[in-house]
Amino acid sequence: MIFDRPAAWILSHLDNVKSLAVLPLCWAYRISDQRNVIDADTRRWAELLWLPEDDRGRMLPRLLFAFPEFRCVFYHRLASGNPTGALAARVARHLWRGVAGVDLGDTPIGPGLFISHGQSTILSAESIGANLQVHQGVTVGWDYRSPGRPVIGDDVFIGAGAKILGAVKVGDGARIGANAVVLQDVPAGATAVGVPAVVRCRASGS
Numbered sequence: 175m176i177f178d179r180p181a182a183w184i185l186s187h188l189d190n191v192k193s194l195a196v197l198p199l200c201w202a203y204r205i206s207d208q209r210n211v212i213d214a215d216t217r218r219w220a221e222l223l224w225l226p227e228d229d230r231g232r233m234l235p236r237l238l239f240a241f242p243e244f245r246c247v248f249y250h251r252l253a254s255g256n257p258t259g260a261l262a263a264r265v266a267r268h269l270w271r272g273v274a275g276v277d278l279g280d281t282p283i284g285p286g287l288f289i290s291h292g293q294s295t296i297l298s299a300e301s302i303g304a305n306l307q308v309h310q311g312v313t314v315g316w317d318y319r320s321p322g323r324p325v326i327g328d329d330v331f332i333g334a335g336a337k338i339l340g341a342v343k344v345g346d347g348a349r350i351g352a353n354a355v356v357l358q359d360v361p362a363g364a365t366a367v368g369v370p371a372v373v374r375c376r377a378s379g380s
Contacts, residue, residue, distance in 0.1 A: 196238040199248070199266055203234065206259030208251040214285030215247055218305060222288050238270070243292040246272035250283065284328065291334075299338075303328035303346065311335040317357065327362065 203212060216234050219225075219241070225233065237244040249272060252263035275294040284304035289295060291310035298315035300323045312332050314324050322341025330344055333352035338344060345362030354371040364375045 196235050196270065198262075199238050199245075199270060200235055202252055202259060202262035202266055203248075205262060206252050206255045208255035208259060211285045212248060212251050214304075215244075215251065215287055218286035218288055219244055222307070242271060242273045243276070243289040245270055246276040246278065246292065247287050247289060250278040250287075254282075299324045299326050300341075302326040303330065305329045306332070308332045309334040309336075309352070312337070314338045316340070324356075 249263045249267050252259040273292040276292045277296045279298045283302040286305035288307045293310045295312045317339035324338045325343045327346035329347045332350045335353040336350045338356040344360045347363045348360045349365045351367035355369045356371045360366045
């Protein structure tokens, strides 16, 4: 009988348990006008976490249940949308908390944002493109020496502890090394490492 093996039964119904636990968050998703971008975030997380592709319909509740970093991204999306979804986000974030210290502010962020770990990560940019991958301890924002905030392109990687400060532009596909302090533009496809960061461009044709 099923009650002879409660642990096996719980494991076999774990997805149902997760879905019920985050049911109000899934409801907030339904009433938001940001579903397309949330779907893009979900696909990106599933890809980077090597999650199976055969049941993507259940991926959103899994991520909401298991990853407080994903909940931070989720709440930012809701807050950027219609008033009903934004209100749901304000309520939900007090019940299902994200990662302490993650601050996405009012930054316009393209789809596919992936935050790994995320503690003490601040993304205060003029704009951020699609598929940003960012780690913990990152600061993107003002440098108080000149007006303006960074502009981050598509498919950028920012390593743990990196700082991108001031009115600099980080081009598509650029990589910012761990603990780098970026105070100048980083061209598309280039890598920035060091304090202050030295920009290394790819050799032509590589």
